[in-house]
Amino acid sequence: MNRSIEIFEEAQKVIPGGVNSPVRAFKSVGMSPIFVQRAKGSKVFDVDGNVYVDYIGSWGPLILGHASDIVSEGIMAFINNGTSYGLPTEIEVDIAKLISEAYPSMEMVRMVNSGTEATMSALRVARGYTNRNKILKFEGCYHGHSDSLLVKSGSGTLTYGIPTSAGVPQKVVEDTLVSEFNNIEKLEEVFNNNKGEIAAVIVEPVPGNMGVIAPKVEFLEALRRITKEEGTLLIFDEVITGFRMAYGGAQEVYNIEPDMTCLGKIIGGGLPVGAYGGKKEIMEMIAPLGNVYQAGTLSGNPIAVKMGYNTLTYLKENKEIYQQLEDKAIVLEKAFQENIKAVGINATVNRVKSMLTVFFSDGIVDSYEKASQSDTTLYGKYFKGMLEEGILLPPAQFEGMFLSTAHSDDDLEKTILANKKVLENIIR
Incomplete structure (x- = not known):
């Protein structure tokens, strides 16, 4: 048993659901949560020694990355x-x-x-x-x-x-x-x-x-x-x-x-x-x-x-940061769309500035009704696959990815390659 699971079992005895905010329970993706030990820049390190490129960023605040000296x-x-x-x-x-x-x-x-x-x-x-x-x-x-x-x-x-x-x-x-x-x-x-x-x-x-x-x-x-x-x-x-x-x-x-x-x-x-x-x-x-x-x-x-x-x-x-963040998000958006087309899976990418969501659904997603038609089971498989590749995405379909200044070109390339591999795996 890994350390995250051990801690989660103890947490459920003293904290409702084992977490202090529901999305952290990873229930939407059908697995137990990872417990974080530390984070720096674009990376999160869990208690089991795993390292992830993080696109949660504490749900948006960490625009300059984790543990920023600034x-x-x-x-x-x-x-x-x-x-x-x-x-x-x-x-x-x-x-x-x-x-x-x-x-x-x-x-x-x-x-x-x-x-x-x-x-x-x-x-x-x-x-x-x-x-x-x-x-x-x-x-x-x-x-x-x-x-x-x-x-x-x-x-x-x-x-x-x-x-x-x-x-x-x-x-x-x-x-x-x-x-x-x-x-x-x-x-x-x-x-x-x-x-x-x-x-x-x-x-x-x-x-x-x-x-x-x-x-x-x-x-x-x-x-x-x-x-x-x-x-x-x-x-x-x-x-x-x-x-x-x-x-x-x-x-x-x-x-x-x-x-x-x-x-x-x-x-x-x-x-x-x-x-x-x-x-x-x-x-x-x-x-x-x-x-x-x-x-x-x-x-x-x-x-x-x-x-x-x-x-x-x-x-x-340093307002030029905003264009730099959007440029990074555009790189992910375009590559994800290309991967989706190449694999032939029903998915779409929504992006506004430096925030993105991959929806597992057909067509334009511009309302709650259309968002709610997404395949959350498929997203759960996608999340797990990306996690195994060292990419930490939001543990729920209905959340966004956040870019930070700490995300490097290497981080983006690793994410794009993982995206292609996982999309291919989940439709087999």
Whole structure:
């Protein structure tokens, strides 16, 4: 028995499912998880001595790779000065300024500890600001595990929220509406059916939690137009895309300015950090200025914020990184497509900037409905095969691959060769 399996057996005795976040259990790919011992650059090393080229990257934050000296520079001085005070620090102001400069829509910023906290808090502010209760989200877009956002629509139709988790009362989600991403007609329908009642629309401008799905620009533009007409706040959940697609995120790439933005992942440099922000008049609703309450003992933790500040400062000074990351992703995308065609397997590759997903399905995947038609059993076989070749992919069909500056040409070549070999093996 290998060490990862031994640890997993012990973990299941004291941790629900043996993991502290469900996707880590590797259930979607039909195997036990690997347990990581350490990581550096583009590589992850497990407790059994295996080395993998890593395309998870802690689900996106590690844009400069694992254990980056750039990210950790000066961190020991912060640790030696104390780890948490429950009082304000200057570094919190510094990172807020950086964020506001990069995202003009975020005139004021509030730091929190996770993406879930950011989205949950932003919606509370939106409801307080508009004095409305209903919110609209899109099927397949994940915004964290707060109660009001754990909902979906039934069979692609517009419905009131149906909880997708036990423990979420129906009454909590009855004001959560769900529509179909990239579908303007259904967007218009839901607004027509709820005139003057929708406080906010929250959306991943590029969904990354049903696999990577490219938005139709006209859909995002319609979303901005309709929300303005209806007095509804538009919230961009850029927890994944923020500082990854571009320094100014998806809103820079698509030239759309939301009313509020939620960030996470990269702004913590690998430590737990989140943030939400928006127009000054909206953010002034938050205590201690306004009557919308939100607080957090560890919010703006100086060590986490220092890691994020180092990351953002480097990205600001080296924006050519974004083109370099996309170039690497294009190499993988084109080679994967060529391998798929050569092997003759039903699969497609979605890529947006430096994020990719290989879907085992036919045709264009541009919605949750189409993503959900993917062959997850085949993906499980693909995942296992790639792992055996030393390539660590997301252990679930509906997640994305993330490129970092640490991924070398040799890493890409190894990945492409493994992709061809594994595709050939799984159709035999």
